[in-house]
Amino acid sequence: MTAPASTSVLPPPRKGAWLIPLARRLGAAPRPLGRVLTTTVTVFLLASLLTFALGALSEANPAAAVLGDLATPADIARMEAQFGLDRPLYAQYLSWLSHAIGGDLGVSWFTGVPVADSVAEALPVDLSIAGLALLLAVFIGGGAGIAAALNNGGRIDRTVTLICSVLATLPPFLIGIVLIVVFAVQLGALPTGGYIPIGENPGQWLRYAILPAFALSLDAAASLARQLRTSLVGALRENYVTGAQMRGFSARRVLFGHVLRNAAGPALSVLGMSVPLILGGAVVTEKIFNLPGIAQLSLQSAEQHDIPVIQGTLLVTICVVLVANIAVNAALAALNPAARRPAGTRTGAGDVTASSGEGGTR
Amino acid sequence: MRTLRRAWRLRSARIALAVLALVALLAVAGGALAPHDPLAQHPADMLQGPSGRHPFGTDYLGRDVLSRLLAGTGLSVAGAIEAVGSAMLLGIVPGIASVWLGRTVEWTAQRAADTLMIMPFTVFAIAVVGALGNGMHQAMLALGVLFAPLYFRVTRAAALGLKQAQYVEAAELMGASRRWILRTHVWSKVLPTVAVTTAQAVGQALLVVASLTFLGLGVQPPAPTWGGMLASDLGYLAQQPWAPLIPGVAIMITVGALNILADAIRDSSGGQEQASPAEAPLPALSPPAAVGSALAPVVAPKEVEDRVTTG
Numbered sequence: 001m002t003a004p005a006s007t008s009v010l011p012p013p014r015k016g017a018w019l020i021p022l023a024r025r026l027g028a029a030p031r032p033l034g035r036v037l038t039t040t041v042t043v044f045l046l047a048s049l050l051t052f053a054l055g056a057l058s059e060a061n062p063a064a065a066v067l068g069d070l071a072t073p074a075d076i077a078r079m080e081a082q083f084g085l086d087r088p089l090y091a092q093y094l095s096w097l098s099h100a101i102g103g104d105l106g107v108s109w110f111t112g113v114p115v116a117d118s119v120a121e122a123l124p125v126d127l128s129i130a131g132l133a134l135l136l137a138v139f140i141g142g143g144a145g146i147a148a149a150l151n152n153g154g155r156i157d158r159t160v161t162l163i164c165s166v167l168a169t170l171p172p173f174l175i176g177i178v179l180i181v182v183f184a185v186q187l188g189a190l191p192t193g194g195y196i197p198i199g200e201n202p203g204q205w206l207r208y209a210i211l212p213a214f215a216l217s218l219d220a221a222a223s224l225a226r227q228l229r230t231s232l233v234g235a236l237r238e239n240y241v242t243g244a245q246m247r248g249f250s251a252r253r254v255l256f257g258h259v260l261r262n263a264a265g266p267a268l269s270v271l272g273m274s275v276p277l278i279l280g281g282a283v284v285t286e287k288i289f290n291l292p293g294i295a296q297l298s299l300q301s302a303e304q305h306d307i308p309v310i311q312g313t314l315l316v317t318i319c320v321v322l323v324a325n326i327a328v329n330a331a332l333a334a335l336n337p338a339a340r341r342p343a344g345t346r347t348g349a350g351d352v353t354a355s356s357g358e359g360g361t362r
Numbered sequence: 363m364r365t366l367r368r369a370w371r372l373r374s375a376r377i378a379l380a381v382l383a384l385v386a387l388l389a390v391a392g393g394a395l396a397p398h399d400p401l402a403q404h405p406a407d408m409l410q411g412p413s414g415r416h417p418f419g420t421d422y423l424g425r426d427v428l429s430r431l432l433a434g435t436g437l438s439v440a441g442a443i444e445a446v447g448s449a450m451l452l453g454i455v456p457g458i459a460s461v462w463l464g465r466t467v468e469w470t471a472q473r474a475a476d477t478l479m480i481m482p483f484t485v486f487a488i489a490v491v492g493a494l495g496n497g498m499h500q501a502m503l504a505l506g507v508l509f510a511p512l513y514f515r516v517t518r519a520a521a522l523g524l525k526q527a528q529y530v531e532a533a534e535l536m537g538a539s540r541r542w543i544l545r546t547h548v549w550s551k552v553l554p555t556v557a558v559t560t561a562q563a564v565g566q567a568l569l570v571v572a573s574l575t576f577l578g579l580g581v582q583p584p585a586p587t588w589g590g591m592l593a594s595d596l597g598y599l600a601q602q603p604w605a606p607l608i609p610g611v612a613i614m615i616t617v618g619a620l621n622i623l624a625d626a627i628r629d630s631s632g633g634q635e636q637a638s639p640a641e642a643p644l645p646a647l648s649p650p651a652a653v654g655s656a657l658a659p660v661v662a663p664k665e666v667e668d669r670v671t672t673g
Contacts, residue, residue, distance in 0.1 A: 039476060046477040051489070058493035169565070169617040171572045171589075174610045177596060181603040192599075273479075280482030284573045288596065298485060299577060302492025314489045321480045 036329045040322050047318045048100070052093045054314075055307040083109070083308075096311075105312035110304055115312035118297055123316060125293035126282045128198050129209050133216035133278050138271070141221035145228025145267065146255070152233050160229065164222040173284040176215035180288070183211060193290035212289045216281050220274035227270040231263035238262075265332055272328030276321045368630035375626035381619040388432055389439040396429035400586050409601050418608050421591070422598050427608060434586035434609070439616075441502050441580065441587075442567035446560060448506030453513025454556065458548065460514075461521040462540060475511035483508055483570050484577070491579050501580035505570055509563055516559050520552045554631040558624045565620035572613055588613055 080086050083106075087095075099106065105115035148160040167175075184192040190211055198205040235241070236259055244254045283295035294313055301309035369375045388395070398416075404424035412419050418427035460471040483505065490504035491497075524530055530547050538546075574580050575589030588609040595605040 039473075042473050043477045043480060046473060047480070050477065054489055054493040059495075165621065166614075166618075169614045169621060171569045171576075171592075171610070171613055173573060173576060174592065174606060174613070177592065177599070177606045177610075181599055181606075185599050185603055276480055276482040280484040281573075283482070283484040283488070284576060287577060294485070295488075295577075298488045298492070302488045302496075302579075305492060307493060310489045310492045314485060317482055317485045318480060321482065325480065 036326065040326060044318070044322055048097055048315060049093070051311050051314050051318070052096060055311050056089055056092075058305070058307060100312075100315060105315070106308040108301070108309050109306050115308050118309065119294070119312055119316050122292065122294045122297045122313075123320075124197065125195055125291050126279065126286070126295075127320070128205070129213050129216065129285070129291070129293070130275075130278050130282050132209055132213035133282075134220070134271070134275070136213055136217035137220035137224055137274070137278075140217060141224030142228060142267075144221065145225040146232065146260070148225065148229040149232035149236065150255075152236075157229070160225055164226050167218055167222040172215060172219050172281045173288055175218055176212065176285050176288045179211050179215055193288070195289075195291045195293075208289075208291075212282075212285045212291065215288075216278055216285050219281065220271065220278055223270050223274060224267055228263065228267040231266050232259060235259045235263040261335060264335060268328055268332055268335065272325055275324040275328075279317055279320060369623075369627045372626045372630065374622050375630075378619040378623040378626065381615060382623065385435065385439065385616050385619075388435040390436065392432035392435040396426075396432040398426035398429040400425060400429040400433040401584050402426075409598060411602075419602070419605070421594055421605070427591070427605070430586040430591055431588070431608060431612060434588050434591060435612075437498070437581060437585060438568065438571055438575070438588045438613075441498055441571040441575075442564050444499070444502040445505035445509060445567045445571070446563045448503060449509030449563060450513055450556070450560070452506060452510035454517045454552075456510075457514040457517030458521050458544065458552070460518055461525055462544075471514065475514045478508055479511045481508055484573055487570075487574055487579060488577070496579060498580045501574055502571075505567060505574075509567065512559060512563055513556070516555050517552055520555045521548055524548050524551055554627060558628045558631070561620045561624035561627065565617040565624075568613060568617055568620075572609075 077086070085092070096106070103116055105119065107114050108118070144160045144163075148157040151157045180192050183190045191208055193208075195208050196204045198209075238259075241254060241259060244258055245251075249257075282293065283298070285291070286293045286295040287299075294317065298310060298313040300306075301313070393400070402425065404420065407416070407420050407424045409422055410416060410420045410424075416426050416428065418431065421427055421430070456467075456471040456474075460468045486508060487501055487504045491501050494500045524547060527547075530543060533543050533547065571580075572587075572589035572592070575587040576593045578590070578593065581587050581590060591609040592606050595602065595609075598605065
C-alpha cells in the first residue's frame with residue numbers, strides 16, 4: 001500500500017507525466033518541485049530511521065512479548081534469530097527499509113499475520129473518513145473564510161472569528177462526544193459508532209462516517225477559515241482589485257477569478273499542514289466512534305509491544321502525510337504563478353531578501 | 363521584559379493570568395482540596411446527578427467527579443509542562459545554532475524539523491509508548507520531540523532577521539564575541555516570541571495530553587486525568603449526557619486562558635509582531651499554523667521569512 005505510492009512519486013519524470021494537464025505550467029518551474037521531492041525523500045529517510053530507532057531502542061523482544069515470564073534464554077535467542085534481530089542494527093535497518101519500500105512490512109510477532117495486510121485492511125477506514133473530513137473542512141472553512149473576509153469587521157466576521165477561537169480551545173474528540181450525544185443518543189438519527197466499507201454500501205457508509213468526519217473537520221476548517229480570511233482581506237486591498245472593479249467586472253468574477261486565486265496559497269498550505277492533524281485526530285475519533293481503523297491496530301500493538309506492527313503503522317501514516325504534502329505542493333505551484341518564480345527573482349533583490357529566501361527554502 | 367510588562371497592563375492578560383494561577387494552584391494542591399477520595403468507589407451512588415454532597419455528581423463507579431477533576435489537574439498540567447519544557451530545550455538551542463553555526467548544522471536541523479513536523483501526534487505517541495513502555499515520561503518526551511520544531515522555527519525566524527540587523531553587524535564589526543551578541547541582542551528579542559509560543563504550546567499540549575490520556579496512554583487507569591474522565595464518561599452517555607462537559611469545560615477554560623495570554627503578549631510586543639512569523643496573519647492559532655509550513659517550503663515560509671527580515 002505504502003511503498004508503491006512512495007516509489008511511484010519519487011522520480012521527477014513520472015511526476016510530470018502524472019500531471020499531464022498541468023505539465024506546461026509545471027514545466028516552467030522544475031526547480032521548486034524538484035526541491036520538494038528531494039525534501040520529501042530526505043524526510044522519508046529520516047522518518048524511517050526514527051521509526052526504526054524506536055524499535056531498536058525498545059527493550060521488547062519477540063520471545064518476552066509472546067511468552068512473557070516463561071521465556072527462557074534459549075527461546076529468546078531462537079526467536080531473535082527467527083525475526084533477524086541478532087544481526088547488526090544497520091543491516092536490520094537496511095533490510096527493513098528495502099522490504100518496506102517493496103511493500104513488505106514484516107510479520108506480527110504475535111499472530112504471524114503480515115503487517116502490510118493488517119494495515120491494508122485498516123487504512124481505508126481512516127483514509128475515507130479523513131478524506132471526507134478534508135472535503136468538509138474545505139467547504140466549511142472556505143465558505144466561512146470568504147464570508148468573513150467579505151464582511152470584514154462586520155457581524156459575520158466577528159462570529160466566525162469567535163467560533164474559530166473557541167474551536168481552538170476544544171479537544172477535537174470532545175466535539176465528537178457532543179455530536180454523539182446530540183445526534184445519536186438524543187435524536188437517534190445516526191448510529192453511535194461502527195463502520196461499513198464504502199465499497200459495500202455508500203449510503204450506509206455515509207451514515208456511519210458523517211459524524212466522525214464532521215468532528216474531525218472542524219479543527220482544520222477553523223484554521224483554514226482564519227488563514228483564508230486574513231489573506232483575502234489583504235488581497236482585497238490590492239490595486240488590481242480596484243482596477244478590475246473599475247473595468248466593470250462583477251464582484252463574483254473579481255473574487256473567484258482574481259482575489260481567491262492569489263489568496264488561496266497560504267490557505268492551501270494550512271490545509272496541507274492539517275493533514276497530519278486530521279490523521280492524528282482520526283486515531284482518537286476512531287476510538288470514540290468504534291471504527292476498525294489504524295488506531296485500533298496501533299493501540300493493540302502498543303499494548304502487546306508488537307514492534308513490527310508499531311513500526312509499520314507509523315511508517316504508513318508518515319507516507320500518507322508525505323503524499324498529501326506533495327499533492328498540496330503541486331496544487332500550490334499550479335494555482336499561483338508567482339509561486340513558480342521565487343528563486344530567480346529574489347536572488348537579485350538584494351542581500352537581505354536573497355539570504356532570507358535561502359533560509360526559507362532549504 | 364518590557365513586552366511582558368506591557369502585556370500585564372492589558373485587562374485580558376491579567377484575567378488570563380488569574381485563571382492560570384488558579385489552575386496552577388489546583389495542579390499543586392488539587393488532591394488536598396478534593397472533598398472526597400478521588401479513587402474511593404461507592405457502588406450505592408453510581409451515576410448520580412449533581413447534589414449537595416457531590417456538586418458534579420458521581421461517575422460509573424460512584425466516585426466523586428469534583429474530586430477526580432481536582433486531583434486530575436496535577437497530572438494533566440504537569441504532563442503538558444513536561445512536554446513543552448523538553449520541546450523548548452530541543453527547539454530553541456538548534457534554532458539559534460542553525461543561524462550561526464554554518465550550513466551543515468543548518469541543513470541538518472532543518473531537515474530534522476521537517477521530519478518531526480509531519481509526524482501525527484497521537485500515532486507517534488502511541489508508537490513511542492508501545493516501544494519504550496507506557497509511562498507519562500515516555501509519552502511526554504514523544505510530545506516534546508514533536509513540539510520542538512515549533513520552537514525551532516520561531517527562534518530561527520527571529521534570529522535570522524536579527525542576524526542581518528545593522529546594530530548586530532555593527533557589534534560584530536566592533537569585535538563583539540558571538541556569545542555576547544547572543545546574550546545582549548538576540549536573546550531579548552527572541553524572548554517575546556518564545557513567550558507567545560510557550561503559551562500556545564502549553565495549551566496545545568494540554569489538548570494532546572487529554573487525547574492521549576483519553577486513549578489510556580501515559581497513565582494507569584485508576585489515576586484521574588481530564589482525558590481519562592472523558593473516556594470513562596463515554597460509556598454512559600445515555601444515562602449522563604452532560605458528564606463529558608465537566609472535564610471538557612476545565613480543558614476549554616485553561617486552553618482559552620493560555621490562548622488569550624499568547625494574544626496579549628503578541629499584541630504588546632509591538633514591533634516584534636512581525637518577527638514572530640506566521641503568527642501575524644492568525645488571531646488565535648494552533649501550532650501547525652504558527653510554524654509555517656512543514657514540507658511546503660516553496661511558497662509560504664519564504665514569504666513569511668521575507669516578512670520577518672523586512673519587518
